[in-house]
Every structure is written in structure tokens, then in C-alpha cells.
Amino acid sequence: MGYVIYGDRRSGSAIVELCLAAAGVAFEFRRVPLEGDTQLGEAYRAINPMGRLPAMLLPDGTVVTESLACALVVAEAHPDAGLMPPIFSPARAEALRWMVLLAAELYPAVTRWDYPARFADDPAGVGARAMAETRRIWSLLDAALKPAPFATGERFGVLDAQVAVMSRWSNGPGAWVDAHCPTIAAITHAVATHPPVAEAYHRHFGPR
Ligand SMILES: N[C@@H](CCC(=O)N[C@@H](CS)C(=O)NCC(=O)O)C(=O)O
Structure with a gap:
């Protein structure tokens, strides 16, 4: 299994998707339509109890939520992509x-x-x-x-x-x-x- 992103068009999942694209990493996109408040339903809340997009599954199945946390995890997992300036700089x-x-x-x-x-x-x-x-x-x-x-x-x-x-x-x-x-x-x-x-x-x- 690779990365999975739960998101929607124009939503915060775009932040994480851009970071994955910069790192050249493929992912599966699972759409959770904000229209109709699908994100507040039981099925998605089982992944992110906050009922907010995005959520990310790591290849080992770990769930990450909060857009900035997701993006930083991608940056750490793919240091060659240079998604963060050098440490202590x-x-x-x-x-x-x-x-x-x-x-x-x-x-x-x-x-x-x-x-x-x-x-x-x-x-x-x-x-x-x-x-x-x-x-x-x-x-x-x-x-x-x-x-x-x-x-x-x-x-x-x-x-x-x-x-x-x-x-x-x-x-x-x-x-x-x-x-x-x-x-x-x-x-x-x-x-x-x-x-x-x-x-x-x-x-x-x-x-x-
Ligand atoms: N602190 C969260 C905020 C996420 C958030 O508010 N996402 C919006 C989409 S861009 C959302 O899911 N809104 C639906 C809602 O609040 O019901 C993060 O950074 O991921």
C-alpha cells in the first residue's frame, strides 16, 4: 500500500498533494465531498474524528490528520525533495x-x-x-x-x-x-x- 489522501477539490488536501507531487510520490486519492458534509459522517469520522479534510494514510497504515502535520511528515519522509529549509537555518x-x-x-x-x-x-x-x-x-x-x-x-x-x-x-x-x-x-x-x-x-x- 502507498500513500492515501482523503480530500476534495480546492480543500486542504491540496496542500499535501502539492508536497507529494514535489517529492514525486504517487498516492491514492479518496474523495470526501464537502458538499453535503460527507466529512461529518460516521464513515469519515472513523478516520478523522474531527470531521475535517485532509487525512492521510502512510504506507504502513498510520493515520495522519492536520494539513501541516501531513505536509511535514511528507517532508521528513522525502528529504531529497527539499520541502523544508535545512535544519537550524x-x-x-x-x-x-x-x-x-x-x-x-x-x-x-x-x-x-x-x-x-x-x-x-x-x-x-x-x-x-x-x-x-x-x-x-x-x-x-x-x-x-x-x-x-x-x-x-x-x-x-x-x-x-x-x-x-x-x-x-x-x-x-x-x-x-x-x-x-x-x-x-x-x-x-x-x-x-x-x-x-x-x-x-x-x-x-x-x-x-
Ligand atoms: N486544522 C485542520 C483544518 C482542516 C479543515 O478545516 N478542513 C476543511 C476543508 S479545507 C474542512 O474539512 N471543513 C469541513 C468542516 O469544517 O466541516 C487542518 O489543518 O487540517
Whole structure:
């Protein structure tokens, strides 16, 4: 058995799929449609009790959930792919900082935006504030990163996969991220046109 990814189009599974593509590793994709809330059903919760995509099965059958954990496991299992900057390097410290910000702060804000009724009796207010929070985070990341052409240098890595995928969710009305965050848009373009991962990117987000 090889890797198995549970995911859906345009979902967080894309982050892990891009990392696997960069490592040149084949995987089986098992679709769990978000439309209709299949992820909340008993069958999928047996794999991820949180009822969230993605989940990943390792070749030995180990279950990994949480998009960042999945991507880091892929990076560790395939070090030659260079998905993380070298250990103890300044670039790695920077990458870890922004990777955790995206996973721990931005992703939950996207959830509040996507599912505001889970969080309050005034869903519209929650959704609007969550959108504002994602824009605040993209703006600060846009100011901090100096792509060359990827987020921390010449090599595609886990942070690039997060930026490219999550910025598509937060683009929103008027393609806000692309219009206001040129650095984020440039990194996304670099990912979308990077041959090892372009096909996986386009599978989720279409041509760019
Ligand atoms: N912390 C989780 C968040 C995962 C998440 O929220 N995934 C979304 C899809 S992109 C989801 O499954 N949403 C469905 C739901 O919340 O019911 C991770 O990083 O994997």
C-alpha cells in the first residue's frame, strides 16, 4: 500500500498533494465531498474524528490528520525533495513561523468564514470579521516575505504549498488577495507554474 489522501477539490488536501507531487510520490486519492458534509459522517469520522479534510494514510497504515502535520511528515519522509529549509537555518525558522501562523490562525479564520453559523447566532457578523482577519494575516505575510521566487528561496516547500492553496480560499470577492498582496500572488504564480506541482495545483484551482 502507498500513500492515501482523503480530500476534495480546492480543500486542504491540496496542500499535501502539492508536497507529494514535489517529492514525486504517487498516492491514492479518496474523495470526501464537502458538499453535503460527507466529512461529518460516521464513515469519515472513523478516520478523522474531527470531521475535517485532509487525512492521510502512510504506507504502513498510520493515520495522519492536520494539513501541516501531513505536509511535514511528507517532508521528513522525502528529504531529497527539499520541502523544508535545512535544519537550524534562518530560512527554516522563518518558514516554521509562517507555516504555523497559517495553520493555527488563518485556517480557523477560514473555517469561521465558511461555517459562521457554528460560531454565533449572528453568522453574518462572524463571517465578516473572519474575512477581515484573513486579510490582516495575508497583508502582514505579504509585507514579510521576499520571494525568490518561492517563499524562503529557490526551492518549492511546504510554506509555498500553504500560501498557494490558502490564498485561493481567501481571495474572495474581487480577488482581494491577488489585488492587494502582490508577494502572495507572485508566490502562488511560482507554484502554479512550477512543473513538478503544476498539474496538482491545476487539478484543484484550474489554469492560472
Ligand atoms: N486544522 C485542520 C483544518 C482542516 C479543515 O478545516 N478542513 C476543511 C476543508 S479545507 C474542512 O474539512 N471543513 C469541513 C468542516 O469544517 O466541516 C487542518 O489543518 O487540517
